[in-house]
Amino acid sequence: MPEVREIVDVCVIGAGHAGCEAALACARLGLETVIFTVSVDSIALMPCNPNIGGSSKGHLVRELDALGGEMGKNIDKTFIQSKMLNASKGPAVHSLRAQADKADYSREMRKVLENQEHLSIRQIEVCSILWEELPDSSKAEQSLKKITGIRTFTGTVYECKAVILCTGTYLRARCLCGESITYTGPNGLQAANHLTDSLKEMGIELRRFKTGTPARMDGRSLDYSKMEEQFGDERIVPFSFSTDPDSVQKDQVSCFLTYTNERTHDIIRANLDRSPIYAGIIEGTGPRYCPSIEDKVVKFAEKERHQVFIEPEGLHTNEMYISGMSSSLPEDVQLAMYRTVPGLENCKIVKNAYAIEYDCINARQLYPTLEFKAVKGLFSAGQFNGSSGYEEAAAQGLIAGINAAMQILGKEPLILDRSESYIGVLIDDLVTKDNREPYRMMTSRAEYRLLLRQDNADLRLRKKGYQVGLIDEKQYRELLEKEKTIGEEIDRLKNTFVGASREIQDFLEAKGSSALKTAASLAELICRPELSYKSLAEIDRNRKALPEAVIEQVEIEIKYEGYIARQLRQVEQFKKMEKKRIPFNINYDEIPSLRIEARQKLKLYRPVSIGQASRISGVSPADVSMLLVYLEHYGQSKKGEEQSEKL
Amino acid sequence: MFQGSTVAAISTGLSDSGIGIVRISGPDAVLVGDRIFRSPSGKAVLKSSPSHFLQYGFAVDSDISGSDPHWKDHIIDEVMAVVMSAPKSYTGEDTVEIQCHGGVLVMRRILEASLRCGAVLAQPGEFTKRAFLNGRIDLSEAEAVMDVIRSRNEYALSASVKQLRGDLAEAIRKLRGEILHETAFIEAALDNPEHISLDGYSERLHEKIEDLSGRIKKLLDTADNGRFIKEGIDTVIVGKPNVGKSSLLNLLVGQERAIVTDVAGTTRDILEESVNLNGIGLNVIDTAGIRDTQDTVEKIGVERARKYAKEADLVIYVADSSVPLDDNDREILSLIGRKKVIILLNKSDLESEVSEEKLTDFLKETLPDRKDLSVIRTSVRENTGMKEFEDTVREMFFQGGLSYNDEIVITNMRHKEALQNSYESLLLVKQSIENGMEEDFYSIDLTNAYAELGKIIGEELNDDVVEEIFSKFCMGK
Structure with a gap:
């Protein structure tokens, strides 16, 4: 059979949130890129919850945007309600969440892909990855392979330099709704059944995870008068640093809150034996943070009720998403349990709740660049790496895309560490820890979160985006200007003193603040909980008019200075360990005093730095010392060899 | 550099x-x-x-x-x-x-x-x-160099974890559990603000911190007065039932600690006391009399005595001069092996059945490899021979035959340092609450306090907070 052959730079497999970011990054960096999907109508599909962001996930989107990703811009175009979560808490945990019009979101992203130079979209299943053995790989402990291309279901071969796997939940997917099982991907879409074998042939280890989604209901069948209405914020903050805040102030739709009750729970308990999970039909490991309603009722038996949020799926559909009640119980049980909830008494189900099982990997097979350690040019991102969530997927997609491009262009890879971004925490956790369930970002996972705020993501990461080539000159200059203005304003406030004059004392009294004993700087006054940058306007006459975003930074830097300084000191220690690199060809069997467990773990994970090694469970501080000593020895004797070679 | x-x-x-x-x-x-x-x-x-x-x-x-x-x-x-x-x-x-x-x-x-x-x-x-x-x-x-690091660490680890007093380990585990719970509650609420509310939590936490920091302070006082782990020479007293082992311990401690009767097998538990013998610290363990016993409770005691004899730095073997030596004595002596040992022939105040020579011959026959054994005649009841006993211990110590476990002194300090750091972290939480800081600031120092306490019982931080969130709080969409 005659074969079609194409030659490109990068093939991205899958056009979900990870695939879109990966493909856009590569194409924008000038590489000929093809993105493969089983259905062009499902590009950037949101098969589960109808929102983007939320606690710590909002941070990911902000960071992605700072680096030059697309998700933030796309949700700014298509949101229908927006909220800043945790607004009453510290600035580090403020987190944006927007309800999306799902269809709009998908359509807009498709438009972006279609208009992107160097990027083509192809609707076809990819069946195998093509590769060759690297000639000098015999020296290494595991044989090294190199990507040469992919082959589609119809036999077409795309020769390429890098492949990025973003298969989401599609690999050998199986959906379960009670006793009825279908072999499809999410939302009834075609599963990808061939690629797994090809990956296994390459020596990649796969495993099986599961996740689930609640029912969608006909909005006309719900009685909202029995629920609490949930509004969006009055002043909307956009996700993207490039979006003009004034452009997103628009009418918003509401969500609604209702609760389960003992009757709901009784029905679930009585039918547990018909749940595929409790009946043992599902073998995959499910996530604990979005448990099915069955799980909630069993694990938290003492809770009398659980919250249920009713969220619109879009403006042009009356489908409502029943958040908090995902389930894999059979249809009849689902209907019965949903109808016990106030407001859902007469509900009509459009789509049943279901659980989905899929193939994915243990990401310890990856470097922090998201490239496979054993296969040069093979990258992967998203749910395939064992994560969960649109934002987690998009963030990885961007990093995998950037690093595939950097490799092809012969540039330094982009590795973000735990002290500079949530994305760094996410990837480090994925490649270093033993994750046994789909991984979700959480604010408690970030040890330096006071520094990793959503408000300063641009200041943390724009420069990196610029270096990589995804942020243009103009945006970069704006950032430098912002940085400068912030620094100058903080200096000014620290060096502008007010005396204990009548006027100042009266002012402080009026603000409910205690009187001054001696002169104080404006910065010291801002530190008082009852005062703020804005409230000092009256006594700060030389103040220039500054953008909101600058004022926000100035205020946070001053108010939380002590805490921020403490974390910066911790980061300094952390960085020292991260900077000590471990050569990729290190032979752990040569290090005499390592404990067996540590040796095994190190061989399995092959960490890139001493810092990463220290985070692997089973590697003790003493083992780390041993590694340091060995590396010193190794480094010195290496130098010696080089010298003798020169002679 | x-x-x-x-x-x-x-x-x-x-x-x-x-x-x-x-x-x-x-x-x-x-x-x-x-x-x-x-x-x-x-x-x-x-x-x-x-x-x-x-x-x-x-x-x-x-x-x-x-x-x-x-x-x-x-x-x-x-x-x-x-x-x-x-x-x-x-x-x-x-x-x-x-x-x-x-x-x-x-x-x-x-x-x-x-x-x-x-x-x-x-x-x-x-x-x-x-x-x-x-x-x-x-x-x-x-x-x-790597060997030094390895062996010192292993030594330190066994010293710090295994020898930590059981009640202290328990107290620290409990403290940790409570700190973890508070941290997880805050974090769960931050991750799921629409499901879990933190209203009024600050006041509750303030009270809780008062309690937790008070308990750590008490432990710190323990560290100043006494020790977390015993410094001294682990010494075990062995011998047949009713030869005067408990009386010897009481004499050394200077109080009635062990129950002393003339019924064989009265000491069923292992008694342990710290004894200061002219500046040399001994941790003395009195064991149940070692003999073939059918009594189950006592049997456990005997098993443990064997174990302690195996681990001790110094064994004190007590024989009763008023009853004949027999197979039980042989078995007990077999526990000694190559250990440092002091042999007491007790009850010199009673009619003698076993003479010093007889015991010496018996030792030669039972432990033919040991040429260094000498016998001290004592009467614990009348407090005779004790000076000679003390001199022997001192001599052994200063000639280097017996030594402190260096690492233990250091381990005590390490524990104290960790407790102090944990205490200070809790004070920072309190300060944050009093300064009206937002709740997310609390968990930073709570986590530090938790991690420091973990060092004492040899537990790392890992994903404890995340695990606790999932096991205690109903999360998710």
């Missing part, structure tokens, strides 16, 4: 003799040294001291100014101090060594002072590691 923090440790053995050296190494070594060393006129002189030049003066327990009229009240010991500037020191870093009289107590107090004044306690093998990383040790010795 490898640049770590400034660390301190006792760098000589911890026996009560000769001189001892406390070493401080790292970028701030001289700074720390000047806080704990005073010239005879009360000045801090190390900063201006030439390298490798001995200074005479005093170690003080706090950074007290020499112009303070009471500075002399803070003297720990008369010492010599020497500054060794980088790279000409053992570690290759700036180093200060304080040479003091070699008492365990003196060395410990000087070390504690240096920790209060900015140094952190060196990890096991740390000086060697630093010396190596700074090129002060030949590269060909890398392997030996």
